[in-house]
Amino acid sequence: METRKIQLTGGSTFTVSLPKRWAKEHGLESGARMHLYPHSDGSLLVRPDPTNNGDREITLTVDHRSETDIVQTVRAGYVSGFDKIALVATGGIDDTQRRAVTRTVDGLIGLEVVSETKRRIVLQSLLNTRDVSIRQTVIQLQRVTLSMHENAVTAAIDEDSELVTRVRNRDDEADRLFGMVSRHYQQSLSDLQAIDQLDIDRSSIADYYTTAQQLERVADHAEKMAVIAECLDASATETIQNFDSIARSARGIVTDASSVLLAGADVEMAYRALDDRDALLTELDRSDKQLYHSDSSDQHPVGLLLDSVRRTSEYGGNIAEAMIQRAVRTGTLSE
Structure with a gap:
């Protein structure tokens, strides 16, 4: 843990310096934008400006998975918060597995099948968090x-x-x-x-x-x-x-x-x-x-x-x- 003193800048702005080592590790330079997250408990979380604001994606291998396994895998990906879930099987996804995917998707709000091939099924969450x-x-x-x-x-x-x-x-x-x-x-x-x-x-x-x-x-x-x-x-x-x-x-x-x-x-x-x-x-x-x-x-x-x-x-x-x-x-x- 490091400590810093609050400085008054320009007569009206409070500033706190960042640890130099931490800033270098995250590639921060003068002028970099930071995000501040104040919490009701008095803590303040500081994070660099995210460089990747895209969907959270994950690829899951489902070779030889049973129907029950497929259901649990898709639900786990959805509940874990991933926006895009790709299911892949090197030997191909059979009809039983596809039906399990479809059945599971139908039971999850906002999740849709957006593309299918012999070896790959891609699921996408269409939920807008703001809504x-x-x-x-x-x-x-x-x-x-x-x-x-x-x-x-x-x-x-x-x-x-x-x-x-x-x-x-x-x-x-x-x-x-x-x-x-x-x-x-x-x-x-x-x-x-x-x-x-x-x-x-x-x-x-x-x-x-x-x-x-x-x-x-x-x-x-x-x-x-x-x-x-x-x-x-x-x-x-x-x-x-x-x-x-x-x-x-x-x-x-x-x-x-x-x-x-x-x-x-x-x-x-x-x-x-x-x-x-x-x-x-x-x-x-x-x-x-x-x-x-x-x-x-x-x-x-x-x-x-x-x-x-x-x-x-x-x-x-x-x-x-x-x-x-x-x-x-x-x-x-x-x-």
Whole structure:
């Protein structure tokens, strides 16, 4: 670490000299343009003027990769923030691999196939970072997730196959929204220009990412409940008479906790969400015992439904804890 004294130049401008060795290592000379990134914590990041403002590109070899491997590879490239992803295979990309690429691209917002040859497929992100609102994306994810959860519970109670299909289809939408939040969060860790374009600070985008991650997990459990609903016998959920009420309480925990970030609610909502979570977990323990002592033939699937509700309340609690940490970090915690 080096230290410098602030100098007053021209009677109105503060200046700080740069370490000569560092400047030489980066090819800086008098007149070079520098970029300054002030942060709310009092730090100031200084970087030379970027010489390459083009797309971030990566080439990935996919020889002999399975469909599952292809899906994970494309998603990793997208979430990592690359604007252009080239998939190459010296022995050629077969039809199965191409279908896997197409299926994955369809599930990612803004990603398109721009060129194909026998040995190469090039994907391009058409997202304009300046047009992206992380806040609105997470709000939309919250709405999708809670709607999925409510419909999954109704499907289990009413044996509604149409709702089951609707929930399963919307899980792809939830995945797409979370994928976009993940992409911009990853970009923010390495690309300072991305943060400027998103008009958000790093701490806030981390909070949005944490919230989105928990919401995506709730969506996964909503889909799981919908799948279970397909194989339940008539009135199976009557084994747990208050199942609908329990599930509604779990959604309320998620809503209250995320409202601190998404609706500007007071942090007291986060504390209330944690109290509600603890109360609900106690009630779920009683329901588990009730189910264990029942003679229902659907003990196992109903038990899985209860577990998904439990997980939902816990994910809401995770959001609440993150919001309290945010309030402490930003100094907005009420005395």
